[in-house]
Amino acid sequence: MFAHGQTVIQIMEQLAPKHLAMENDKIGLQLGTLQKEISKVLIALDVTDKVVDEAIALGAELIIAHHAIIYRPLAKLDTSTPAGKLYEKLIKHDIAVYIAHTNLDTAEGGINDWMADLVGIVREGRASLEVVHTDKLYKLVVYVPAPHQEAVQQAIWNAGAGATGNYSCCSFSSEGTGTFLPGDHAKPFIGKQGQLEHAAEVRLETIVPQSLQRKVVQAMIKAHPYEEVAYDLFPLENTGTSYGLGRVGKLPEPIKLGGLAELVKQAFDVPAVRLVGDPDSVVRKAAVLGGSGGRYVKHALFAGADVLITGDIDYHTAHDALAAGLSIIDPGHNVEKIMKPRVADWLSAELGKRKYQTTAIASGEDTEPFRFI
Template identity: 70%
Template sequence: MFANGQTIAQLMEQLAPKHYAVEGDRIGLQLGTLNKPIPKVLVALDVTDEVVEEAIREGANLIVAHHAIIFRPLAKIDTSTPAGKLYEKLIKHDIAVYIAHTNLDVTDGGINDWMADLLGIAQEGRASLEDVHMDKLFKLVVFVPESHSEKVQQALWNAGAGTIGHYDHCSFVIEGTGTFRPGEGTNPFIGEQGKLERVKEVRIEMIVPHSIHRGAIQAMLKAHPYEEVAYDLYPIDLKGRSVGLGRVGKLEQPVTLGELAERVKAAFEVPFVRVVGELKAPVRKLAVLGGSGAKYVRHSSFAGADVLVTGDIDYHTAHDALAAGMMIIDPGHNVEKIMKTRVAEWLTAKLAERKSTTAVVYSVLSTEPFQLI
């Protein structure tokens, strides 16, 4: 059975939650409808005319891409312009376009982590160059009969609650006595209508991040035996987990700048890179950022990185970095193409778990606009 487009969007938002996106970023559904069965998805970096033709040949009626096709509100759609012709072709062939951009950059296991993995940045101590989103923390308190304490705790843990730093399954339980009187029309798990009951209960307290609080509450309510569940959810003044742009960390093995440049070329399958710095200089700590990262040179230096690997470095930024002793490797913006295979693999696995027959393929076309002559 084919998955619905809305289901695929929900899966993408598990990988790259929409609230992780930088403010003003154009993400999500940009054209068409998701309210339809999807026989095939095409994953692409850019949505060009050639990529749309590829989708038509493949029989894909949804393109999941990284770069947006609509950047600002449209005053009109003129089908004599390149953009207008693109929109017209997509609409005529009933191909929807869904975008995951900066939310896919910053998410754990997204583009910046894929870049870091390919270049050998160790997992331990790896951090973002700039925080974009911090998950607010809440305290969930629920009152449960003793007989169901373990069941409710387990349901909350399974939903992702109860994590503090690198510790999980964290909770606090206090024993006490609960009182209630079931009214007319109730069907109480314990007690009788009109009769005051005193029941041995436990108070369970658990930390719940804002990003999962709805799912955690639903899981708790499903596991709880009462018709009317007494629970509280309130914010706490503690910092939650943050996600951000770029990654920085120590290399698993130190290399020279020249060796790292060759590694970058091989990892991202690019014919050349632009390098700022002495090729024999040692590199122990590395920063990476997919796309345009010129404004993150200072962030990288402040984080203690020897080198920043990013795209679209301009002349003056290169001179400033050189003067400050910061090295740069610029493999271009198009290295973000690594998202094509990885998103396709991720979606394929998630759809298989749902026993969906929707196929996911990735674009084999290069959308690199530059040629080296």
């Protein structure tokens, strides 16, 4: 059985939730339809003419890419232009294009974490360069007949509620008596129409992050025996999990800048890097950011990093960093290609867990526009 297009995206958004994207970022479905079964998904960094040909040859009905193919509203669709020809080819072969951009950068276990892992930044104490989203927390209170407390509680936990710090399955319960009067058209689980009922109930309280609120409430209602479920959601002042762009942290051991540059070349499979700083200087703390990271020089300095590893550094930014004492290793924007095999492996595994025959395949096309000679 192949997965429906919407199902594939629902799974993908568990890795890269849409609410983690930067404001006005061009993410989500950009072309085609998800109202169809998907046998193959092609995972790409960029959607180029060769990548589309690759998708056609593979028989892929969906491309999940990191970089958008539509950046601004289209005034017209001229199929004589390079972009128009690309859209036309995708439409003619019924290939949908879905974009996961800054939400995949920001997500825990996304591009910036993969980059940090490859560079060797230790996980303990690792932080974001810039926080862009903090999950608000809510207290969920629901009243459950005592014999059904465990079932409702487990459903809530399974949906992701009750987690705080390094602890899970956190809740509080107290016993009491609930009263209700079923109306003429009610179908009460306990009691009878027209008779005031007193039921032994449990007040169950737990914490729910805003991002999981809908999922948790749906799971709770499904597990609850009552026709009408009494529950409340209270906003809390407590801060939830924070998500951000870039990563910064300590390296396992000090390393010379030149040695780290060689490591970056190997880790990201690039023929060369641009280096700002003294190759013999010692690096203890490093920052990484996928894509264009020029505007994060100040963030890296504030975080105490010795070096910023990112792409698209311009001449004047390089001078500013050098004057401020921050080294830079620029391996190019295209190092984000590391997302292709990782997303493909993750998505294929998640589809397999659900018994779908749909597979995700990493694009083999090199979309690096620059060549080193």
